[in-house]
Amino acid sequence: xxxxxxxxxxxxxxxxxxxxxxxxxxxxxxxxxxxxxxxxxxxxxxxxxxxxxxxxxxxxxxxxxxxxxxxxxxxxxxxxxxxxxxxxxxxxxxxxxxxxxxxxxxxxxxxxxxxxxxxxxxxxxxxxxxxxxxxxxxxxxxxxxxxxxxxxxxxxxxxxxxxxxxxxxxxxxxxxxxxxxxxxxxxxxxxx
Numbered sequence: 001x002x003x004x005x006x007x008x009x010x011x012x013x014x015x016x017x018x019x020x021x022x023x024x025x026x027x028x029x030x031x032x033x034x035x036x037x038x039x040x041x042x043x044x045x046x047x048x049x050x051x052x053x054x055x056x057x058x059x060x061x062x063x064x065x066x067x068x069x070x071x072x073x074x075x076x077x078x079x080x081x082x083x084x085x086x087x088x089x090x091x092x093x094x095x096x097x098x099x100x101x102x103x104x105x106x107x108x109x110x111x112x113x114x115x116x117x118x119x120x121x122x123x124x125x126x127x128x129x130x131x132x133x134x135x136x137x138x139x140x141x142x143x144x145x146x147x148x149x150x151x152x153x154x155x156x157x158x159x160x161x162x163x164x165x166x167x168x169x170x171x172x173x174x175x176x177x178x179x180x181x182x183x184x185x186x187x188x189x190x191x192x
Contacts, residue, residue: 013070020067020109027053029113032065032072038093039063039074041182043115049074050114055105061133063112063124064091066103074112075100078137078144092140094181097174099144136181143177 034047043049043063051065058064058077065074066089075091078099082088089108092099113125124133150173 016067016070016072029053029110031116032074034074038096039076040095042094043074044117046117048116049112050116051110052113053110055108055111058108058111059130059134061130061135061137063133064089064103065109065112066091067107067109068100068103072109073100076133076137076140078141092144094136094140095178097147097170099140132184136184139177139180147173 029050029052031048031050034043034049035045037045049063049065058080060077060079062077063074064077065072067073073091075093078090078092080087080089081102087105088102089105090099091103113123115122115124123129150169
């Protein structure tokens with residue numbers, strides 16, 4: 001089964017509240033450590049990400065850092081929806097099957113500008129990586145439509161409970177999408 005939504009680091013609630021209050025008052029950028037596999041193959045466990053505060057210049061395909069409960073999560077923005085004057089964001093990890101619940105703008109900390117791995121850095125704030133992120137987001141949105149249809153068929157055939165057959169089918173249907181992401185990133189980058 002693909003990796004679940006993975007937080008950057010589990011943080012006690014009162015510490016997270018204090019850190020977020022300071023984060024919102026400060027301006028600029030901060031590095032955060034990554035744990036988890038939800039953004040493979042681009043971002044790996046042990047990488048560090050440079051996050052720019054706020055939503056300035058955030059667009060489809062950018063990787064956003066947001067609060068989800070008492071955790072911080074870094075996932076790709078697929079779309080921005082505005083209802084009743086409030087923005088919400090549809091996000092998804094590159095290595096997970098389904099999108100996250102909608103994220104209110106108030107929960108967004110910022111946009112990932114750079115990934116640091118070992119002594120190397122990869123800027124995601126270049127025209128090339130912004131376009132590639134946009135393309136990946138469009139492919140994810142299309143995949144979500146297909147996967148949603150397959151999920152509906154699965155529910156009609158086998159119900160909502162998960163079993164070996166349904167888990168294997170989910171992995172089988174997700175494999176081409178994961179392969180496409182890996183190919184895109186390998187074709188257009190030396191980042192490994």
